[in-house]
Amino acid sequence: MKIAVGADHAGYLLKDRLRETLARLGHEVADFGTNGPDSVDYPDFARAVGTAVARGQADLGLLVCGTGVGMAISANKVHGVRAACCNNQYNAGLARAHNNANVLTLGAREVAPEHAEIILETFLGTPFAGGRHERRIQKISDLEHALD
Numbered sequence: 001m002k003i004a005v006g007a008d009h010a011g012y013l014l015k016d017r018l019r020e021t022l023a024r025l026g027h028e029v030a031d032f033g034t035n036g037p038d039s040v041d042y043p044d045f046a047r048a049v050g051t052a053v054a055r056g057q058a059d060l061g062l063l064v065c066g067t068g069v070g071m072a073i074s075a076n077k078v079h080g081v082r083a084a085c086c087n088n089q090y091n092a093g094l095a096r097a098h099n100n101a102n103v104l105t106l107g108a109r110e111v112a113p114e115h116a117e118i119i120l121e122t123f124l125g126t127p128f129a130g131g132r133h134e135r136r137i138q139k140i141s142d143l144e145h146a147l148d
């Protein structure tokens with residue numbers, strides 16, 4: 001798969017490590033930065049990764065900040081993105097199986113790198129279950145027009 005990745009200053013080291021993990025697993029990676037410790041604004045990277053996924057330029061996205069929360073809130077503003085902050089393996093599996101999440105967000109200040117790799121592999125390896133969840137995913141999409 002093609003995976004778009006991004007991070008802020010709190011997450012770039014973990015993002016870089018997971019980029020290597022993705023390459024080792026045979027995925028193509030598009031890295032939108034950041035690539036150093038200078039303070040940056042996480043919505044900028046959520047925008048880059050989120051739009052890449054929403055436009056179909058990437059199959060899935062990975063965003064890393066301090067908690068994973070700011071990245072999830074930001075990426076979910078992009079229509080077509082279903083970003084899930086999964087700082088544990090259980091949520092990573094269900095975010096794919098039930099919510100058809102297309103962006104994983106992680107908190108580098110909360111999750112050990114080895115654990116983050118397991119979470120990422122679970123996210124990538126779990127298919128959407130479909131069935132009754134299809135209807136709910138459609139209702140999530142409908143919310144993008146809730147104020148129209």
Ligand code: RB5
Nearest residue numbers: 010065066067069070071
């Ligand atoms: C940066 O200090 C921090 O606010 C950011 O990485 C993230 O945790 C926001 O949700």
